[in-house]
Every structure is written in C-alpha cells, then in structure tokens.
Amino acid sequence: MPTIRNRRSRARREPSSDRIEEDPTQDENQEDVDENGNASEEEQPRRRGSAQQKPQKKVKKEKTRRSARTQDEDGNEEGGDGAEATAPADNNEEEVDEGAWLDLDNFKNQPLSRQTDGLVIAGIAKEWDRFVGNWERSAMTMAPQVAEAMAEVGEGRGNEKDLALKELEKMDIKMREFVDTAAEIQAHYDMLLDIRNQVAREDTSDVLDLYNDGVQKKKEEWAGKTTRQKLISKNDSPYQLFRQRIYEVQHPGEAMPPMTEFISREEGDDSDDEDLAVGGVSQNFKCTLTLLPMEKPLRSRVCKHVFSEDGIRSYFADGKRKTCPGAGCSREQMLSDYVPDNEFVRQVKAYVRREKRMAEEREDDDDDTEVIE
Structure with missing residues (x-):
C-alpha cells in the first residue's frame, strides 16, 4: 500500500508532455517581452491602439456629422466658402420648421x-x-x-x-x-x-x-x-x-x-332689516349652576351652552341623559357632549381682569371724593 501511494503522488507531480500545446499567440507575446518581463516600447502603443481603434472611428464619424451641421448653419468656414467646405449632409436628415405645422393663432383650447x-x-x-x-x-x-x-x-x-x-x-x-x-x-x-x-x-x-x-x-x-x-x-x-x-x-x-x-342704512337696504337684525x-361669564365666575368652562357640542366643569359634572353625576340646564333650552345631552373651550377661558380671564380694574378705579374715585370733602 505505501508503494502504490508513492507512485500516484509522483504521477501527479510530473506533468505530461503530451498535454502541453504551444499557443502561437503565446510565442508572439513572448517575443515582445524583454528579459525583464516588460513589453517592448513599440508593442505597447500598438496594442493600445488596436484595442481603441473601433471607438475612435465612431467618435470621428460623429464629429464629422456635427461639423457638417455647424458649417451649414454658419455658412462660412475658415479658408473658403462654407458651402464648398461643408461635408455632404445625410440625405435622410431634413430641417423641420415648427411654424409649418403649429398654427398658434388658430390653435383652440382642448x-x-x-x-x-x-x-x-x-x-x-x-x-x-x-x-x-x-x-x-x-x-x-x-x-x-x-x-x-x-x-x-x-x-x-x-x-x-x-x-x-x-x-x-x-x-x-x-x-x-x-x-x-x-x-x-x-x-x-x-x-x-x-x-x-x-x-x-x-x-x-x-x-x-x-x-x-x-x-x-x-x-x-x-x-x-x-x-x-x-x-x-x-x-x-x-x-x-x-x-x-x-x-x-x-x-x-x-x-x-x-x-x-x-x-x-344705504339705498338697497330694507327699512327694518329684519333679516340682518x-x-x-x-x-354671561358666570356659571348658572355655581353662580360663580366660570372656572374650567365646558361647552356643549349640542346646544353650545357653557358651564363650569364642577357645575356640569355635578348636574350629570347620575350618568343619565338630561336636558340642558341652560334657561329655555330643551336639548337632551350627556356629560360626554361637553368639551373644553379654550377661547372662552381667555374671555373669562379678560372679564375678571376688567372687573378687577373697574373695582380699583371705583375705589380711587371714592378716595378722591373723601379727600375733597
């Protein structure tokens, strides 16, 4: 068994000369390589030129077409008449006049x-x-x-x-x-x-x-x-x-x-203007339930009446559906129909502030009267 393993190992290590074929292109490439492994100076440009030869032809052709169109527009070119120097244009290319098919004066809205x-x-x-x-x-x-x-x-x-x-x-x-x-x-x-x-x-x-x-x-x-x-x-x-x-x-x-x-009243207005009265x-900035200035006012989404939070919660304490506690209002509603009214809160604060200022002014007037007496 050891002897067989050694023979197979040698067989794998020794390349078969029958399987190696010489590539003619390989020989040519090897001739172009010097002793240092570098390609000759003449061969390097030739290879790059061969690889880029086809794209260069396309670019040149496109430049020629653009040059021909430019010369047609300018009419002149350095060194002579533009018509003679211009390359012949492609017969399939025709200049289109937009005004020939689009009549803006008679174009109607769609x-x-x-x-x-x-x-x-x-x-x-x-x-x-x-x-x-x-x-x-x-x-x-x-x-x-x-x-x-x-x-x-x-x-x-x-x-x-x-x-x-x-x-x-x-x-x-x-x-x-x-x-x-x-x-x-x-x-x-x-x-x-x-x-x-x-x-x-x-x-x-x-x-x-x-x-x-x-x-x-x-x-x-x-x-x-x-x-x-x-x-x-x-x-x-x-x-x-x-x-x-x-x-x-x-x-x-x-x-x-x-x-x-x-x-x-102006001309055209009714004499009584009943519709505009x-x-x-x-x-009223006082709660009709607590008889105090509104605190945390809640407005009904059903009838728009406003009450203090404490007063309306006490009114609906049993959780039943009731008519609005406002005078003359018969709309039925529940506590969940009342929501905070921030704008009314601001109005209440302004009302309290005005009442306080007016009270202070009355006190000042009373003091002035007492001094005069």
Whole structure:
C-alpha cells in the first residue's frame, strides 16, 4: 500500500508532455517581452491602439456629422466658402420648421376630460377651500383678541385712551377690507366648484375664459351689495365678533344691540332689516349652576351652552341623559357632549381682569371724593 501511494503522488507531480500545446499567440507575446518581463516600447502603443481603434472611428464619424451641421448653419468656414467646405449632409436628415405645422393663432383650447381633468379641478378647489378656512380661522381668533386688548387700553385715561380709540378706528377699516378680500377668495373657490360640476356633466372647452369671466361676475355681484349686506350675516362673521369684543369691554354686562345700530342704512337696504337684525347678545361669564365666575368652562357640542366643569359634572353625576340646564333650552345631552373651550377661558380671564380694574378705579374715585370733602 505505501508503494502504490508513492507512485500516484509522483504521477501527479510530473506533468505530461503530451498535454502541453504551444499557443502561437503565446510565442508572439513572448517575443515582445524583454528579459525583464516588460513589453517592448513599440508593442505597447500598438496594442493600445488596436484595442481603441473601433471607438475612435465612431467618435470621428460623429464629429464629422456635427461639423457638417455647424458649417451649414454658419455658412462660412475658415479658408473658403462654407458651402464648398461643408461635408455632404445625410440625405435622410431634413430641417423641420415648427411654424409649418403649429398654427398658434388658430390653435383652440382642448376640452377637459370628465374622468381625469375633473379630479384635478376638484383637487385645486380643495386647496382653495383649505386656504379660505385657514384665513377665516386666523381672523376669527386674532382680530377679536386684538380688538379686546385695544378696547381695554381705551378704557384708561389720558393719551393712552385717545391713541387706543384711534387704533380701533383703523382696525375697523382693516376688518372691512378683510371681508372684501375674503369674498374675493371665496369667488375663486366657488367658480372652481362650478367648473368641476360642469366638467363632470360634459366635456368643457375654453375653461380659462370661463373661469376668469365667472370670477369677475361674482366680484361685481359682491361690489353691488350694501355695507350691511357685506358685514352682517346670521352666522358669526369675523367683523361681528370684532365689534362684539369691543362692546363687551366698553359696556360690561350689557347686551350688544343689533349690528344695524353700528352701520348706517344705504339705498338697497330694507327699512327694518329684519333679516340682518343680528345682535342683542349678552355673554354671561358666570356659571348658572355655581353662580360663580366660570372656572374650567365646558361647552356643549349640542346646544353650545357653557358651564363650569364642577357645575356640569355635578348636574350629570347620575350618568343619565338630561336636558340642558341652560334657561329655555330643551336639548337632551350627556356629560360626554361637553368639551373644553379654550377661547372662552381667555374671555373669562379678560372679564375678571376688567372687573378687577373697574373695582380699583371705583375705589380711587371714592378716595378722591373723601379727600375733597
């Protein structure tokens, strides 16, 4: 057994001369290699040139074509007439005149598709609606707060009072301008909805003209309204809240008269303006259940009445469904229908602050009276 293993090992170590064949290319390559194993200087460029020969031909051909086109455009070339020096262009290449097939003067608007374009218009209208909502929410929050703060300053004395009252007059003008701007934005949104509905019914052409004409018509309709019709509505508008906050500061505890008392009648307004007689609202900052100033007010989502958290929790302590505890309200609801009202919290704090300031002013007046006596 050891002897057989040794023979096989020798057989594997000794290469067979019959299996080795000479490659003619190998001989050529070996001739080009010097004693140090490096290729000769003449052979190295030749090999690189052979490997890159084909791409160079393509680049040269492409450069020739570009040169021919450039010379055709310029018309001249160094050393002679451009027409003679220019290489002949490809017969299949023809210069195209765009004006020959596109007549912009007679190009008509293409109709919008009910399936695809209608969805696009609906998306644009949705963006306008979001913009209008953000615009109104900002005005409903900021304008009344600023008006309330300025009105409180106006309740002071001296120069501060005069300056505050002048600023309130400027704010009144700005709020009216805001109402006009909001109406213009609403006109764009409404017109997009009109076009979307029309496209949903039928293919519609000349959409741009339809849109611009529709917006202009709505703006003219708004401009034709009277001041009362613009500023007064049955829903709480930013301008109405603006005036209400001012009145609450200047006339604490009193019901605000109808808005028609603040806006002069114009031609086109009804004599009595029954539809616009919005007002007579008195905000009560004391809870009707606890008879104390509101603390942690909760507003009903059903009827919008507000109560202190302690008072309303005590009212629904048995967990049953009941009618609203507000005077004259018969809406049934549960404790879960009441949610916190942060805006009302701010109003309560302002009310308490005004009451405290007025009490201090009365004490100062009493002290002055006693000194005079």
